[in-house]
Amino acid sequence: MVKICCIGAGYVGGPTMAVIALKCPSIEVVVVDISEPRIAGWNSERLPIYEPGLDDVVRQCRGRNLFFSTEVHRHVGDADIVFVSVNTPTKTCGLGAGKAADLTYWESAARMIADVSRSDKIVVEKSTVPVKTAEAIEKILAHNGARGVRFQILSNPEFLAEGTAVQDLFAPDRVLIGGRDTPEGRAAVRALRDVYARWVPEDRIIATNLWSAELSKLAANAFLAQRISSVNAISALCEATGADVTQVAHSVGKDARIGPRFLAASVGFGGSCFQKDILNLVYICECYGLPEVAGYWREVIRINDYQKSRFVNRVVSSMFNTVAGKKVAVLGFAFKKDTGDTRETPAIDVCKGLLGDKAVVSIYDPQVTGEQVARDLAMNKFDWDHPRHLQPVMSATDLAKQVAVVPDAYEAARDAHAVCILTEWDEFRTLDYKRMFDAMHKPAFIFDGRNVIDPAKLRDIGFVVYAIGKPLDDWLKDMPAVA
Ligand code: UDX
Ligand code: UDX
Ligand code: ADP
Numbered sequence: 001m002v003k004i005c006c007i008g009a010g011y012v013g014g015p016t017m018a019v020i021a022l023k024c025p026s027i028e029v030v031v032v033d034i035s036e037p038r039i040a041g042w043n044s045e046r047l048p049i050y051e052p053g054l055d056d057v058v059r060q061c062r063g064r065n066l067f068f069s070t071e072v073h074r075h076v077g078d079a080d081i082v083f084v085s086v087n088t089p090t091k092t093c094g095l096g097a098g099k100a101a102d103l104t105y106w107e108s109a110a111r112m113i114a115d116v117s118r119s120d121k122i123v124v125e126k127s128t129v130p131v132k133t134a135e136a137i138e139k140i141l142a143h144n145g146a147r148g149v150r151f152q153i154l155s156n157p158e159f160l161a162e163g164t165a166v167q168d169l170f171a172p173d174r175v176l177i178g179g180r181d182t183p184e185g186r187a188a189v190r191a192l193r194d195v196y197a198r199w200v201p202e203d204r205i206i207a208t209n210l211w212s213a214e215l216s217k218l219a220a221n222a223f224l225a226q227r228i229s230s231v232n233a234i235s236a237l238c239e240a241t242g243a244d245v246t247q248v249a250h251s252v253g254k255d256a257r258i259g260p261r262f263l264a265a266s267v268g269f270g271g272s273c274f275q276k277d278i279l280n281l282v283y284i285c286e287c288y289g290l291p292e293v294a295g296y297w298r299e300v301i302r303i304n305d306y307q308k309s310r311f312v313n314r315v316v317s318s319m320f321n322t323v324a325g326k327k328v329a330v331l332g333f334a335f336k337k338d339t340g341d342t343r344e345t346p347a348i349d350v351c352k353g354l355l356g357d358k359a360v361v362s363i364y365d366p367q368v369t370g371e372q373v374a375r376d377l378a379m380n381k382f383d384w385d386h387p388r389h390l391q392p393v394m395s396a397t398d399l400a401k402q403v404a405v406v407p408d409a410y411e412a413a414r415d416a417h418a419v420c421i422l423t424e425w426d427e428f429r430t431l432d433y434k435r436m437f438d439a440m441h442k443p444a445f446i447f448d449g450r451n452v453i454d455p456a457k458l459r460d461i462g463f464v465v466y467a468i469g470k471p472l473d474d475w476l477k478d479m480p481a482v483a
Contacts, residue, residue: 001026001027001028002026002027002028002080002081002195003027003028003030003078003079003080003081004017004020004027004028004029004030004079004080004081004082004083004195005029005030005031005032005075005076005078005079005081005082005083006029006030006031006032006082006083006084006085006126007032007033007072007076007082007083007084007085007086007109007113008031008033008084008085008086008087008109008126008127009031009032009033009035009038009039009042009048009068010033010038010049010085010086010087011049011162011165011272011341012085012126012127012158012160013031013033013083013085013126014031014042014047014048014049014054015049015051015054015057015160015165015166015169016083016085016126016158016160016169017029017031017066017083018054018057018058018061018066019057019166019169019170020195021061021064021065021066022057022060022061022066023198023199024065024195024198025061025064025065026065027065027195028065028067029061029065029066029067030066030067030068030069030075030078030079031066031067031068031069032068032069032070032071032072032075032076033068033070033072034070034072035070036070039068039069039070042058042068043062043068049339049340049341050338050339050340050367051162051163051165051166051338051339052163052164052166052338053166053167054165054166057166072112073112073115073116076112076113076116076117077116077117077118079121080119080121080122080191081121081122081124081191081192081195082113082121082122082123082124083124083126083156084106084109084110084113084123084124084125084126084127085126085127085158086105086106086109086127087105087127088101088102088103088105088106088127088128088129088276089101089102089105089276090102090276090279090280092380096283098279099279099280099282099283099286100130100279100280100283101129101130101276101280101283103129103130103133103136106127106129106133106137107136107140110123110137110140110141111140111144113141113151114140114141114143114144114145114146114151115144117145117146117149117151118146118149119149120149120150120151120152121149121151121152122151122152122153122154122188122191122192123137123141123151123152123153123154124153124154124155124156124192125137125153125154125155125156125157125214126156126157126158127158128157128217128218128221128273128276128277128280129214130214130218130280130283130284131211131214131215131218131284132211132214133214134153134154134155134178134210134211134214135210137153138151138153141153150184152179152180152184152185152187152188153179153180153210154177154178154179154188154189154192154210154213155176155177155178155179155210155213155214156175156176156177156178156192156213157176157213157214157216157217159172159173159174159176159217159220160172162271162335162336162338162339162341163336163337163338163339164338170199172200172204173204174204174205174206175196175200175204175205175206176206176208176213176216176217177189177192177193177196177205177206177207177208177213178207178208178209178210178211178212178213178214179207179209179210180209180210181209189207193205193207217277218277218278218280218281218284219281221273221274221277221278222277222278222281222297222300224262224274225269225274225275225277225278225300225301225304226297226300227262227263228262228264228266228268228269228274228304229269229299229300229301229303229304229307231245231249231263231264231265231469232265232266232268232303232304232307232468232469233303234248234249234265234469235265235307235468235469236306236307236310236469238469238470238471239469239470239471239472242471242472243471244469244470244471245265245451245468245469245470246265246451246469246470248469249263249264249265264424264450264451265451265468265469266307266346266424266449266450266451266468267307267308267311267346267350267422267449267450267468268304268305268307268308268311268346268349269304269335269346270335270336270343270344270345270346270347271335271336271341271343271344271345272341272343272344274344275301275304275344276344278297278298278300278301279301281294281297282294282297282298285297305349307346308346308349308350308353309349309353310481311346311350311420311447311449311468312349312350312353312354312357313481314447314466314476314481315328315354315418315420315445315447315466316354316357316481317479317480317481318445318447318464318466318475318476318479318481319417319418319445320479321479322357323354323357323358323359323417323418324357324358324359325358325359325360326359326360326416326417326418326441327359327360327361327362327415327416327417328354328359328360328361328362328416328417328418328419328420329362329363329364329409329412329413329416329418329419329420329436330347330350330351330354330361330362330363330364330412330420330422331364331365331409331412331419331420331421331422331423331425331428332347332364332365332421332422332423332424332425332428332450333345333347333351333363333365333368333372333373333376333422333423334347334365334367334368334423334425335347335423336423336424337423337424337425337426338425339367340365340367340368340369340372342368342372342373342376345376345422345423346422346449347363347422347423348376348377350420350422350449351363351377351403352377354420355377355402355403358402359402360402360403360404361402361403361404362403362404362405362406362411362412362413362416363403363404363405363406363412364405364406364407364408364409364411364412365405365423365425366425366427368405369405370405373403373405374396374399374403374405377399377403378395378396378399409427409428409431409436410431410432410435410436410439413436413439413440414439414440415439415440415441416440416441416444417440417441417444417445418444418445418446418447419436419440419444419445419446419447420446420447420449421446421447421448421449421450421452421453422449422450423450424450424451424452425452428450428452428453429452429453433446433453433457433458433461433463434461437461437462437463442462443464443475444462444463444464445463445464445465445466446458446463446464446465446466447466448465448466448467448468449468450468451467451468451469451470453465453467455467455470459473464476
């Protein structure tokens, strides 16, 4: 029986291993983490992450061939294949601060693997890491491992998106495995290929060299983020000219060379990957003396930041240039629908912008708790990935004066001057907006950062409506936002 151990029971490690266990009943899969509450969560009825379909997968194989444990050393020692899926935050201090990946957790995981291994192992990079990390890990393993124990390192980046993780893992567009072009390297690639081949068609499993695999992950995320910044840049021009970004995106996406997906204009992209991976790419380019390439990718982030601040400016300028003391309802806080994840969510920057202008913010999200919102709004940029080094920038008491998290959208909108939609949850499409309008101050504003509502219908109710990249109300034309 092949034994797999995965270090890191997070958004990537948890679902990926659960699906491997489901699809490969003859493989024992143990997911280990240093965080006791995380492991307790995975062993409970309420999993630590919300992901449609995941409960069902875990229920089918937990206790059979899927286990969650804090006994890191024992399970790593026993495994044939060790996946490493630990956090790789952005450095907040020192060389490359604000850009480079912090590999502290990776290095300590690698040293630990070397310490506890008494048999040969395949070590698989699962979390996104800078190009050439595999080389560094190989060196650590080679110099610290017990005599006679051999390690093969593979890069097997994960492309799942949150909210559709189970679906993506069941039917991936591709599985990428990078390894050394040596007999041992090729054998390791084959061993991992055999695991995926139990449910993924062979032609979707791609083998490359280590550096191509590592760079493909950074490049794929950069391309995806670039599409969103491209459509968001066009959305600003649409508002200025009277074009409609959904019509433009539809027409552009009909070109088979471009394709229709990932062209939805928004208040900005979020999530743990896009910004972090691009910053990392930028840093790598700078290190290799490629400033033009670095500058090209940096613009993707600049447009994303611009889109978020443009949204806040639009809210404030529309409401007579002041939101001080006004209640603003925020619908949606997660970085996208169908997840409770708030890492790098545009809602953080929008809420901080509104709070900076002294608004009173009332937030509703179907999956995000009040404690999570409080943590996010009190945190510095990039701190979310450094759980042990949190430095709150706003005290809980100050926050409570300006922010409330409420259990439904109607309560959020009661006595509010404006509603901001920041996540595209399906339920926001079918809310009773007339009921909300009746309970709000007039003029009642709605700012749709995800294009989920029909502006014409809401205007009929009486709202002043702003929707990203859509033709502006006369009201908004009279109150231009300064970006
Ligand atoms: C992304 C990649 O899609 C995935 O392949 C990789 O493994 C991890 O990073 P994820 O961040 O989970 O996945 O979600 P994704 O669906 O890519 O959305 C990222 C952000 O872009 C979200 O904030 C989303 O709302 C936004 N987005 C997405 C848009 O604004 N417009 C779109 O058209 C698509
Ligand atoms: C382009 C558009 O494709 C077409 O829809 C529009 O109507 C006019 O502009 P064209 O300029 O004739 O058409 O050729 P195209 O095939 O798009 O190539 C443009 C340039 O891009 C060429 O120099 C081509 O060599 C280059 N190219 C194209 C690449 O370098 N790499 C590619 O993957 C594709
Ligand atoms: P991702 O989104 O990439 O899955 P997460 O931050 O959700 O990242 O998960 C990473 C997990 O890795 C965390 O639960 C963290 O506790 C765990 N972790 C970090 N370092 C180690 C380590 N040395 N040993 C075991 N677990 C670790």
